[in-house]
Amino acid sequence: MKSVVDMQVTLQVSTDWLFQLIWILAFIFIWVYGQRIQTILTLKEIEGSLSRLKNMRDRGRQIVISAIKEIGKPAEDPTPRVDRLLEHVDIEPVSLDPTGIIRRLEHIIDVRDFRLKEEVRQMAPQADEAQINNLTNVLEAALALNHVYKIVRHYYLMGKKTLSFYVILQIQMLLPLIMRESEAFANALKAFTLGQPIGDGAGALVAARLMHGNKKRLIAQDTILSETQIEGRKAYVIKAKGPGGNVGKPGEAIKQILEEEEGKVALIIMIDAAQKLEGEKTGEVAEGVGAAIGGPGVDKYKVEEVATKYKVPLSAIIIKESIEDVVSTMRKEIVDGVEEAINRIKRIICEGTKEGDTVIIAGIGNTIGIAQ
Amino acid sequence: MDERESRRTPVFFMSIIIFMLIMSLAALLLAIEAYLVQGKLEIINIILSASALFLAAYMFIQIRKRSISLGFETLKVSTVIRCLKCDYKNVREFEKGDYILRDAGPCPKCDGTLIIHSIFRESKEKD
Ligand SMILES: [Zn+2]
Numbered sequence: 001m002k003s004v005v006d007m008q009v010t011l012q013v014s015t016d017w018l019f020q021l022i023w024i025l026a027f028i029f030i031w032v033y034g035q036r037i038q039t040i041l042t043l044k045e046i047e048g049s050l051s052r053l054k055n056m057r058d059r060g061r062q063i064v065i066s067a068i069k070e071i072g073k074p075a076e077d078p079t080p081r082v083d084r085l086l087e088h089v090d091i092e093p094v095s096l097d098p099t100g101i102i103r104r105l106e107h108i109i110d111v112r113d114f115r116l117k118e119e120v121r122q123m124a125p126q127a128d129e130a131q132i133n134n135l136t137n138v139l140e141a142a143l144a145l146n147h148v149y150k151i152v153r154h155y156y157l158m159g160k161k162t163l164s165f166y167v168i169l170q171i172q173m174l175l176p177l178i179m180r181e182s183e184a185f186a187n188a189l190k191a192f193t194l195g196q197p198i199g200d201g202a203g204a205l206v207a208a209r210l211m212h213g214n215k216k217r218l219i220a221q222d223t224i225l226s227e228t229q230i231e232g233r234k235a236y237v238i239k240a241k242g243p244g245g246n247v248g249k250p251g252e253a254i255k256q257i258l259e260e261e262e263g264k265v266a267l268i269i270m271i272d273a274a275q276k277l278e279g280e281k282t283g284e285v286a287e288g289v290g291a292a293i294g295g296p297g298v299d300k301y302k303v304e305e306v307a308t309k310y311k312v313p314l315s316a317i318i319i320k321e322s323i324e325d326v327v328s329t330m331r332k333e334i335v336d337g338v339e340e341a342i343n344r345i346k347r348i349i350c351e352g353t354k355e356g357d358t359v360i361i362a363g364i365g366n367t368i369g370i371a372q
Numbered sequence: 373m374d375e376r377e378s379r380r381t382p383v384f385f386m387s388i389i390i391f392m393l394i395m396s397l398a399a400l401l402l403a404i405e406a407y408l409v410q411g412k413l414e415i416i417n418i419i420l421s422a423s424a425l426f427l428a429a430y431m432f433i434q435i436r437k438r439s440i441s442l443g444f445e446t447l448k449v450s451t452v453i454r455c456l457k458c459d460y461k462n463v464r465e466f467e468k469g470d471y472i473l474r475d476a477g478p479c480p481k482c483d484g485t486l487i488i489h490s491i492f493r494e495s496k497e498k499d
Binding site: 015019022023040041044187190194195196197205208212242243282328329330331332333334335369370371372 | 384385395399402417420447449466468469470471472473474487490491492493494495
């Protein structure tokens with residue numbers, strides 16, 4: 001009886017010792033290889049996102065090709081041409097000598113837009129002007145997806161090669177934002193092929209509502225001007241030419257009107273969609289001062305320059321939306337925000353100008369799916 | 373990176389996890405056995421093995437977790453048609469070729485013209 005208890009005690013002691021050793025070894029293992037384990041885990045996470053990005057890119061390419069085939073009825077297969085365009089790169093102007101950089105940037109952007117449109121026109125001979133603009137937008141979204149995929153892949157492969165925690169950390173930190181934006185572009189493809197209005201078109205929709213039923217003329221490339229009366233004031237309303245996917249040249253248009261009117265304009269109001277902060281409601285409207293316009297900065301520069309020259313106050317109305325909503329089909333809340341923005345415009349005009357004054361109202365944004 | 377590589381199961385990690393699972397299970401069993409046979413409660417042993425068990429399970433879930441959504445959801449898009457003269461309003465599903473401010477024929481209620489007033493999607497997501 002005694003020997004059995006003895007044996008149990010010895011067994012207990014020996015297993016205790018064994019477990020202690022295992023725990024100490026495990027501790028040392030984690031202590032030494034902890035970062036490497038984390039690195040490999042992070043790489044796995046990036047790999048998952050990367051395969052999703054690849055999927056999105058392939059779907060994007062497929063959508064471009066099938067949309068061109070369906071709408072443009074090309075004589076030959078557009079696939080090699082699309083593949084070549086998806087690798088398109090833009091080279092920014094040199095900023096070492098910043099004099100005139102905006103003009104140079106504008107030139108490059110103009111050339112790029114013209115080239116892309118020209119390529120699409122040749123691939124899709126049966127498409128009309130609006131469809132060519134829409135197809136160009138589809139192509140741009142697919143191009144963006146391709147670039148994002150390649151950059152993430154670059155960091156992934158670099159990280160895999162070097163197993164450097166800091167290389168991987170760079171991409172991992174940005175990955176949630178990158179994925180959100182890519183998913184937005186993936187959804188945009190659908191909206192663009194169908195020609196549906198997108199969240200970015202909120203400003204254009206405001207202008208479209210104001211100019212509907214009035215005489216219109218082309219004032220700058222792809223940009224429409226209409227003269228109307230709002231609360232007894234003469235209002236020049238500007239928007240990009242719809243319903244094809246276009247952003248027009250609102251900066252150039254505002255500049256031209258101000259020169260034509262020799263600066264006798266009481267107020268410029270710009271309406272644009274803006275990225276909301278987390279926690280803010282989609283479709284919320286806010287007011288402010290300054291040139292409400294995004295993009296590479298060419299139009300913003302022009303508006304600021306000419307408004308400063310003639311000392312015309314700049315008023316801004318922004319309609320808030322998340323990054324996903326900017327390029328996907330317009331949400332109900334944004335349509336409601338548009339109506340609210342129109343009321344705000346009327347109020348701002350009443351408060352800030354006298355009867356008989358002239359105001360400029362510019363609806364900024366991609367006017368896809370919105371006529372005038 | 374090809375398709376096969378991206379689907380490869382992380383063998384190295386799976387083996388570590390399984391090893392951890394077995395070890396912690398064994399430790400847990402030993403602790404329970406010690407309690408049943410000798411009436412001695414080894415708190416530290418139980419806590420350690422239980423936490424190792426949880427850690428292993430957590431890592432397992434982390435590796436398994438692959439989001440299926442690809443960002444290509446089909447959205448329900450509505451087109452709102454309104455009369456310019458009266459308050460006639462009609463909501464239908466979006467059709468190819470629709471765009472805002474397009475003429476949509478004569479009004480069935482009065483002699484006014486119909487236009488597409490708005491096109492939107494209704495989103496389930498909350499802000
Ligand atoms: Zn009617």
